[in-house]
Amino acid sequence: MAELTLNEKRLLAALAEEKKADAEHLASLLNATPEAVVQWGHLSEDKGLAKVNRITKKSFEYTEEGRKYLKNGLPEAQLYKKIKSKPDSKIAEFQEDPAFKIGFGQLRKNGLVKVTENGTIQLCEGVVRGDDYNSGKDKGHSGSIERDEASLKNPSDNDPKTKEFIKRGILVESETVRYAISITPEGIALVNQGLDIREEIGTLTRDQIISGAWKTANLRRYDVKKLPKTVYPGKSHPYQRLIDEMRQILLEMGFTEMHGEIVQSAFWNFDALFQPQDHPAREMQDTFYLKEEAPLPEGWECLRDMHEHGGNTSSTGWGGKWNPEKAKQCVLRTHTTSLSIQYLATHPEPPVKAFCIGRVYRREAIDPTHTPEFEQLEGIVMDKEVSFRHLLGFLKEFYQRMGFSDVRFRPGFFPYTEPSVEPEIWVDGLGWVEMGGAGVFRQEVTDPWGVKCPVLAWGLGVSRVAMLRLGLKDLRQLYQSDLEWIRNSSVHAPAAAGRKT
Structure with missing residues (x-):
């Protein structure tokens, strides 16, 4: 059997007298805290010398609203009595009553009242809710009301009405925990054999060494095979560390970081990127629209002309009439x-060499691979004689610095770039994984702003890289405060990709 600590011995000696006791009582006997006693109990339990039982007890407390109802009655009970005293009255007669707003909703929910076509409020002849409201013919409606009042006065964990009162904010549930520790027959046998409960010395002093007192001291034994207590240092979230790594790579590649507001006008979010005003992506089911509007920037007429007939370029535009009011609408940016x-x-x-790592918003159903908000890495390079070949080189360099050795490209289509491409990386176990979109900005995008040089652009999914690097299968974990996962995550997360063989 493993060596016992002094505190375990003291606990067993106390349990030999008490047989079974609460941690609070044992703490008073041992001059310790209840938390420490529970810890010693678990150590003894691991050796089969004690047993620790966790006992929970639920209790219910009244909120301020609940105390008011306890004194005056539930709103539905108050309103029920008034309706009963004034049969066939108009509903308007009760609407000014303080109990009406909550009470009437509860009465209708439980099938106790109805409103006729002429606005008269009546008590129902039968209860249409479940067993908790089937009070029997002898009591009728008042029976269920009385039962609700009784449940309020005597809340119980087994009463469905108590759970309903908690949801309504009338009651608050709390849980108390206590620990009962008992000694096992093996523990009693060990105590009977005799325990050395002299004070142990864990650290020798200078005087003890010089005087030789250490020779007769009761030194604490150490188990060199036992792992030390885990220490969790402070560190940033794994996802944030990955974003910081991406930012550092781009800064080292000579890029400047861009910043901007989360709320953007439809002009900059859609129109300036030559997206037609009737494009499906601009619909309410795909984009978060706000009630605010933003003024159009100076020179917006050039963009209008580009949409309507292609402006001064060889493009024919989208035709039709461009609506400046539609462009003023504000949205949560759908891309950076x-x-x-x-x-x-x-x-x-x-x-120009610039990048941005920012959060974007789209109306998406939440599942393991989709969330309505996520991060996007945006980059642009504008210079004389840069080409599509340079774009592929920038993307390949970035992903290789991120730890993905195999990168390939396949043709793609995006409304504001031509030609367009989708970069893919090889991940062992998954194969080729698409990572975003890129291309060369169309002339319809750059010409209204006087940009005459080619512009290479890309938008990459940050969360997708994070899932691959961190070995996750659920995107939602990136946004959860899971302390256990954060504590156990490595400060450096190597890429989960391997070279294709």
Whole structure:
């Protein structure tokens, strides 16, 4: 059997007298805290010398609203009595009553009242809810009301009405925990053999060494095979660490970081990227629209002309009539590309190398691979004679620095770039994984802002890289405060990708 600590011995000696006791009582006997006693109990339990039982007890407390109802009665009970005293009255007669707003809703929910076509409020002849409201013919409606009042006065964990009162904010449930510790027959046998409960010395002093007192001291034994207590250092969230790593890589590649607001006008989010005003992605089911509007920037007429007939370019535009009011509507940005075009509008002269890592918002059903908000990595390079070949080189360099050795590209389509491409990386066990979109900005996007040089652009999914690097299968874990996962995550998360063989 493993060596017992002094505190375990003291606990067993106390249990030999008490047989079974609460942690609080044992703590008073041993001059310790209840938490420490429980810890010693678990150590003894691991050796088969004691047993620790966790006992929970639920209790219910009244909120301020609940105390008022306890004194005056539930709103539905108050209203029920008034309706009963005034049969066939108009509902308007009760609407000014303080108990009406809550009480009437509860009475209708439980099938106790109805409103006729002429606005008269009547008590129902039968109860249409479940067994908890079937009070019997002898009591009728008042029986269920009385039962609710009784449940309020005597809440119980087994009473469904108690659970309903908790949901209504009338009661608050609390749980108390206590620990009962008992000694096992093996523990009693060990105590009977005799325990050395002299004070142990864990650290020798200078005087003890010089005087030789250490020779007769009761030294604490150490188990060199036992692991020390885990220490969790402070560290940032794994997802944030990965974002910081991406930012550092791009800064080292000579890029400047862009910043911008989460709320953008439809002008910058859609129109400036040459997306037609009747495009499906601009519908309410795909985009979060706000009630606010933003003024159009100076020179917006050039963009109007580009949409309607292609402006001064060889493009024919989208035709039709471009609506400036539609462009003023504000949205939660659906991509960070809106920041790229604004940056180009204020920096039309080459060279430009800029990036942004920011959160974007789209109406998505939440599941393991989709959330309505996520991070996007946006980048642009504008200079004389840059080409599509340079774009592929930038993307390949970035992903290889992120730890993904095999990168390939396949043709893609995006409304504001031509040609367009979708980068893919090889991940062992998954194969080729698509990571985002990229391309060269169309002339319809850059010409209204006086940009004459080619602009390479890309928008990459940050969360997808994070899932691969961190070995996750559920995207939602990136946004949860899971302390256990954060504590056990490595400060450096190596790439989960391997070279394709």
